[in-house]
Amino acid sequence: MTDLTRLTAAALADAFAAREVSAVEATQAHLDRIAAVDSDVHAFLHVDVDGALATARAVDDARAGGTAVHPLAGVPIAVKDLLATNGLPTTCGSKILQGWIPPYDATVVARLKVAGLPILGKTNMDEFAMGSSTEHSAYGPTRNPWDLGRIPGGSGGGSAAAVAAYETPLAVGTDTGGSIRQPGAVTGTVGVKPTYGGVSRYGLVALASSLDQAGPVTRTVLDAALLHQLIGGHDPLDSTSIDSPVPAVVEATRRADVSGMRIGVIAELGGEGYQPGVRARFDDVVALLSKAGADVVEVSCPSFDYALAAYYLILPSEASSNLAKFDAMRYGLRVAPDGVEVPSAEEVMSASRAAGFGDEVKRRIILGTYALSSGYYDAYYGSAQKVRTLIARDFDAAFEEVDVLVSPTAPTTAFRFGDKLDDPLAMYLNDIATIPANLAGVPGLSVPSGLADEDGLPVGVQLLAPALAEDRLYNVAAAIEAMLAEQWGGPLLAQAPELEVRT
Numbered sequence: 001m002t003d004l005t006r007l008t009a010a011a012l013a014d015a016f017a018a019r020e021v022s023a024v025e026a027t028q029a030h031l032d033r034i035a036a037v038d039s040d041v042h043a044f045l046h047v048d049v050d051g052a053l054a055t056a057r058a059v060d061d062a063r064a065g066g067t068a069v070h071p072l073a074g075v076p077i078a079v080k081d082l083l084a085t086n087g088l089p090t091t092c093g094s095k096i097l098q099g100w101i102p103p104y105d106a107t108v109v110a111r112l113k114v115a116g117l118p119i120l121g122k123t124n125m126d127e128f129a130m131g132s133s134t135e136h137s138a139y140g141p142t143r144n145p146w147d148l149g150r151i152p153g154g155s156g157g158g159s160a161a162a163v164a165a166y167e168t169p170l171a172v173g174t175d176t177g178g179s180i181r182q183p184g185a186v187t188g189t190v191g192v193k194p195t196y197g198g199v200s201r202y203g204l205v206a207l208a209s210s211l212d213q214a215g216p217v218t219r220t221v222l223d224a225a226l227l228h229q230l231i232g233g234h235d236p237l238d239s240t241s242i243d244s245p246v247p248a249v250v251e252a253t254r255r256a257d258v259s260g261m262r263i264g265v266i267a268e269l270g271g272e273g274y275q276p277g278v279r280a281r282f283d284d285v286v287a288l289l290s291k292a293g294a295d296v297v298e299v300s301c302p303s304f305d306y307a308l309a310a311y312y313l314i315l316p317s318e319a320s321s322n323l324a325k326f327d328a329m330r331y332g333l334r335v336a337p338d339g340v341e342v343p344s345a346e347e348v349m350s351a352s353r354a355a356g357f358g359d360e361v362k363r364r365i366i367l368g369t370y371a372l373s374s375g376y377y378d379a380y381y382g383s384a385q386k387v388r389t390l391i392a393r394d395f396d397a398a399f400e401e402v403d404v405l406v407s408p409t410a411p412t413t414a415f416r417f418g419d420k421l422d423d424p425l426a427m428y429l430n431d432i433a434t435i436p437a438n439l440a441g442v443p444g445l446s447v448p449s450g451l452a453d454e455d456g457l458p459v460g461v462q463l464l465a466p467a468l469a470e471d472r473l474y475n476v477a478a479a480i481e482a483m484l485a486e487q488w489g490g491p492l493l494a495q496a497p498e499l500e501v502r503t
């Protein structure tokens with residue numbers, strides 16, 4: 001019998017429809033895989049064996065009884081531990097939320113449940129989604145299935161590693177500055193940051209509300225489109241949700257034709273600071289796109305040079321305000337201050353926040369509070385907002401000339417644990433190419449582009465399109481995926497070493 005964990009979500013859906021496989025069999029296969037490899041990979045913070053199997057059973061019963069179900073019903077999925085899940089722990093990778101069980105579902109989670117996707121569990125992440133390696137998780141890092149001595153990217157390294165390690169065919173991530181796309185690039189998986197407002201933020205624990213966006217993490221472009229279609233669309237519970245239909249991403253994926261498309265290589269992204277193997281694989285993809293009939297030109301987006309600096313003022317400012325709610329009064333960790341017999345509320349808050357937040361979170365709260373303080377607001381936060389406008393204008397100008405922009409997704413392949421942990425700036429630079437899309441609210445997609453010669457590790461190419469033009473991203477990504485599969489004789493992930501199975 002085929003190993004069900006190797007099937008894509010689309011293939012599983014077909015197998016269910018043909019009555020060849022049951023949802024319980026598929027879910028059990030993935031739970032077994034998690035039991036066999038996750039002690040090494042550590043993609044999951046929480047696995048919900050009973051809940052996942054109960055959903056699968058209900059789907060099988062519905063199908064057996066002739067009830068119409070969603071095509072993806074029964075396809076297992078993992079959810080980043082930043083989305084609220086009713087009855088299941090939600091920690092955001094932080095000690096401050098240890099033991100918190102939300103009393104409600106994020107809209108994305110609710111949509112998965114209505115469609116009957118068994119939720120396998122919650123995936124690891126950098127604390128409150130701050131980081132590029134999962135090393136900032138309070139519960140220990142996730143390991144990259146390509147090399148267990150290396151990081152899986154971050155903050156959503158758990159979701160990406162779970163998909164790359166065949167623990168789940170689908171996962172949901174969130175991307176505030178690159179946390180879906182950069183993990184995708186360094187694990188050889190597909191990651192999509194939808195248009196801001198395209199997928200509901202209701203029930204996402206906010207990092208930076210003007211930048212956060214949930215999206216698909218998968219092994220194929222088609223699977224990403226199927227998941228995008230399901231979780232996207234208007235939500236009255238999110239005041240920034242866009243009231244328009246989800247772009248036709250599944251149809252676009254099936255088209256996979258770039259002939260006549262205008263594709264712009266971003267001049268500012270891909271030069272100095274990018275590993276040679278990253279650049280080489282990027283150049284290969286650009287050459288393939290030209291050969292397939294795309295009209296490739298170079299486009300300059302001069303303000304992108306300031307994107308990282310602007311982001312590290314806007315994000316900490318919003319984060320410092322969003323994280324103020326973790327005050328030990330209503331939920332989460334509460335710590336009694338040392339040596340105080342009857343502590344004041346302020347003393348409890350202070351002791352709890354000191355014990356509950358990690359170093360990176362504290363660094364950003366301090367930075368954000370400073371940037372927003374009176375006397376500094378205009379110089380820091382205000383200037384950063386102006387840069388943000390310039391970046392949006394660069395995108396507007398570029399999209400007058402081209403349909404899609406391309407760049408490498410991340411400047412390097414997966415690095416070793418500890419390599420960047422003591423150097424915040426080096427960590428921040430991982431998102432140099434992904435951040436502009438968050439600042440402007442436009443959609444971005446990372447698709448595998450090959451292996452770097454120097455270390456044999458996966459590399460990704462990033463595609464960017466105007467707001468609500470995700471169909472262009474899926475069309476181009478599907479074309480790239482098909483052309484590269486022809487070269488490699490199959491999916492890139494097939495090149496990854498087999499993980500040791502522990503019983």
Ligand code: GLN
Nearest residue numbers: 129130131176177178179
């Ligand atoms: N790595 C970036 C940061 O630390 C992006 C985070 C994210 O997208 N959640 O802010």
